[in-house]
Amino acid sequence: MGRLNRIKALMIKEIHAVWRDPKSRIVLIAPLTVQLFIFSFAATLEVKNVALGINNSDGGKHGYELVQRFAGSKTFGRVVFLNSHGQADSAIDEQDVLAVLSIPQDFSRRIEAGEQGKIQILLDGRRSNASQIVMGYISAVINTYSDELRQKAGGKPLPAVVSGRSFYNENLIYMWFNVPSLMGILTMVGTIVLTSLSVAREREQGTFDQLLVSPLMPWEILAGKTVPPMAVGMTQGSVILLFSYFVFGVPFRGSVLMLYAALFVFALSVTGIGLFISSLAKTQQQAILGAFVFMVPAVALSGFAAPFENMPSWLQAVMQxxxxxxxxxxxxxxxxxxxxxxxxxxxxxPLVYIAALNLTLAGVLFRRRLE
Structure with a gap:
């Protein structure tokens, strides 16, 4: 019971140290809320409100009809009408538009004659991912119009039609992918920053040496500094879970119990990394820098922004x-x-192994300070 009381006292001290500091309270509450809303709505790989340039040199009805379809599309938020190829090149060069649709003078005449009408599409290669997506949008509009013309002319329908279906997210709503991922990212950021500052703050304030000469064993210090950040991480994850379901409308089809079990192990592994960083750092500034040195590649190479399978095999092994x-x-x-x-x-x-490794390393560093 004596050991449990000592650990409990250290846990209460850690909670008071964070909660009594106004800056720490702001770090725990404000960034989580702001980042959740900003990243949910803005950090998306979807391409919307695209600026499209149109250089329509055709005076016929088919050129006009095609222009109206692009102008009425929700994908293209702004349509810029151009009068020459020179203006088209300039619009892309100055990034006024992402793509330019050039309709030649004989477009309607060739279609009425039963020939193939040619359309040129210019894309801004500096934004390669967005350009490829926009090219798909433009091609879909043109192919739909071509198919309608073929049917009106009594032509045969296409020999094969591809019908796609997405499992688990049939309408490909990006927020359904984004918001659950933010639970992991924001929980990691909040937990690792709080944990990495723990020991470094004690060293700057001169209270860490008092812990070392106290009756607390190294593993008791480790336990006392592990539980409060984990509680913060679990709380932040719960807040995001509630927001995702009741505010953003993301469906939840699995087991809440299994989610919290995984969240607990994840928070433990991140806390272990934070304690390891904190045990190496001598100042809070070093701790913050160490936390961000870890978090930036951890987020970028987690599979959140780019498919994990696209990475080199050696990097996939490292990112385990x-x-x-x-x-x-x-x-x-x-x-x-x-x-x-x-x-x-x-x-x-694997999260259990990561937590065990980092907590062990942090414990070894604490023990060395006692020797």
Whole structure:
């Protein structure tokens, strides 16, 4: 009971140290709320409100009809009408538009004559990903119009029509992918920043040496500094879960119990990384820098922004130590497809190893300070 009381006292001290500091309270509450809304609506790979340039040299009805279809599309928020190829080149060069649709003078005449009408599309290659997506949008509009003309002329329909269907997110709503991922990212950011500052703050204030000469054993210090950040991480994850379901309308098809079990192990692994960073840092500034040195590649290489399978094989092997990579699989699986308990366990097991490794390393560093 004496050991439990000592650990409990240290946990209460850690909570008071954070909650009594106005700056720490702001760090825990304000960034989570602001980032959740900003990233949910703005951090998206969808291409919307595209500026499209149109150089229509055709005076016929087909050129006019095609222009109206692009002007009425929700994808293209602004249509810029151009009068020459020189203006088209200038519009792309100055990034006024992402793409330019050039309709030649004989477009309607060739279609009426039963020939193939040619359209030129200029894209801004500096934004390659967005340009490829916009090219697909433009091609879809043109192909739909061509198919309608073929049917009106009594032509044969296309020999094969591809019908696509997306499992678990049939309408490809990007927020359904984005918001669950933010639970992992924002929980990691808040937990690791808070944890990495823990020991460094004690050293700057001169209270860490008092802990070392106290009756507390190294593992008791480790336990006392592990539980409060984990509680903060679990709370932040719960807030995001509630916002995702009741505010953003993201469906939740899996087990809440399994999600919280995975969230607990994830918070433990991130806390271990934060304590390891904090045990190495001598000042809070070093701790913050160390936290961000870890978090930036952890987020970028987790599979959130780009497919994990696209990375080189050696980098995929290295990123197995990235807890966010494993937790994102669990999040999207539990949220959208009702992932089985066996799959949740398989993807959460590496988090246990990561937590054990980092907590052990942090404990070794604490023990060295006692020697």
């Amino acid at each position: 130590i990235n807890p966010l990579k494993h937790f994102l699989i669990v999040l999207k699986g539990v949220y959208l497809k009702d992932m089985s308990a066996a799959n949740v366990f398989a993807n959460a097991l």
